[in-house]
Amino acid sequence: MATECQAWLNDNPVENNPLSSSLLSSDDEKVETLNIDNEINGNWITATSSTIHEARVKAKAKRRLRKNSSRDSGRGDSLSDNGESLRAVLVPPTSPKGKLLDRKSRSGKGRGLPKKGGAGGKGVWGSPGEVYDLEEIDVKDPNYDEDQENCVYETVVLPLDEGVFEKTVTPIVQEYFEHGDTNEVAELLGELNLGEMKSGVPMLAVSLALEAKASHRELTSRLLTDLCGTLLSTDDVEKSFDKLLRELPELVLDTPGAPQLVGQFIARAVGDKILSRDYIESYKGKVDCDHARAALDRAAVLLKMSKRGLWGTGGGQLPVKQLIKEINLLLKEYLLSGDVAEAETCLQELEVPHFYHEFIYEAVVMVLESTGETTFKMVLQLLKFLWESSVITVDQMRRGFERVYVEIPEINIDVPHAYSVLEQFVEQSFNAGVINKKLRDLCPCRGRKRFVSEGDGGRFKLESY
DSSP: OHHHHHHHHHHSOTTTOGGGGGGSOHHHHHHHHHHOEEEETTEEEEOOHHHHHHHHHHHHHHHHHHHHTTTSTTSSEEEOTTSOEEEOOOOOOSSTTOSTTOOSOTTSOSOSOOGGGGTOSTTOOOSTTOOOOOOOOOTTOTTOOGGGTTOOOOOOOOOOOHHHHHHHHHHHHHHHHHHOOHHHHHHHHHTSOOGGGGGHHHHHHHHHHHTSOHHHHHHHHHHHHHHBTTTBOHHHHHHHHHHHHHTHHHHHHHOTTHHHHHHHHHHHHHHTTSSOTHHHHTTTTOOOOHHHHHHHHHHHHHHHHTOSOOSOOOGGGSOHHHHHHHHHHHHHHHHHHOOHHHHHHHHHHTOOGGGHHHHHHHHHHHHHHOSSHHHHHHHHHHHHHHHHTTSSOHHHHHHHHHHHHHHHHHHHHHOTTHHHHHHHHHHHHHHTTSSOHHHHHTOOOOOEEEEOOGGGTTOEEEEOO
């Protein structure tokens, strides 16, 4: 072994062999180490322990700086050339969640949008507008059931019982009294499973109308006519009126006039052909209740009178021309009968308190067009009665008289003495307390002709006083 080492040393002299430094003595080794040059990062430095450590720190700092320059530019710490730590100016991230949760690509590629346009991932329905094909049924599937292929799935609505029926249908009928649209009622009732309670719809509507106004009773009759044939049958209507006649003793407690009103509903139903004409005849000799007998008698009398409307139309259901016609008929009826209470009832049945100024206007014009004092006194008595009973308000009374004041020039063309009659009527109305002093003073006076003295050449002047 020693012979082989000696031979290798002879072939490789010490000055050319880098390992020869290990064979030198310790003193020579220190001197030789100082003379060895090494290259670090392209720079030749003296190979001492301190210089080697310094060079390694610089190289490490440069590598870290190059690595983070593209990604963390303007952020974090960096090292200067001498290895000192430098704090760079922080730049706030553009994303509100910060760079940590930013979906933008780190390599600078892409637009930062979610993958697959939001169509991928667990629990996602797919991209917008994507249409899925029908899933084919696998006959070999162990869960396959042949009976389920032709199944039709529908929403089942349970039939209404008596308690739920009244709570559900009552608001529908009450809203109908406000808007008067029978199609909407038919649509709402069609969504319910009435079942055996179909015959309860006419009875409930009539029961609510008994305590309502005349216009609501007219709307109820129209509703029954429109529902019969579509949602209701003739048998349902007959069953409903049969039950009404049986429960008349209880209805009379709340509505004393229930027998007469139910009789009018029966007559109207027969006139509208939703009840047969034999319906009333079928009860002859079979009625023990006095109230039911009164209702059937009332219906028979009305059918003989051939009055199909029965209820009339009030309020907003009538056009203005029809309302004016009704008011004129009311005043003429009052002048024949002289019953102020009946006139008050008829006026209230029109259900137009906002239109009572038309009643005042027509009444005063009727006084101006009359020739005797009878109309004068009766109209004044009627206005005083309506004023004291608070049927006509101050505003309606004022508007009615003001309308006469404005149109008196035109009225005077047809009625020559209109101005003088108006002055007398306004004065009497003020004395009766119907109008106030301010409204009386607004009454217009007719311009009168008078001759002046002879020195004026026979000329005349117009003077109002």
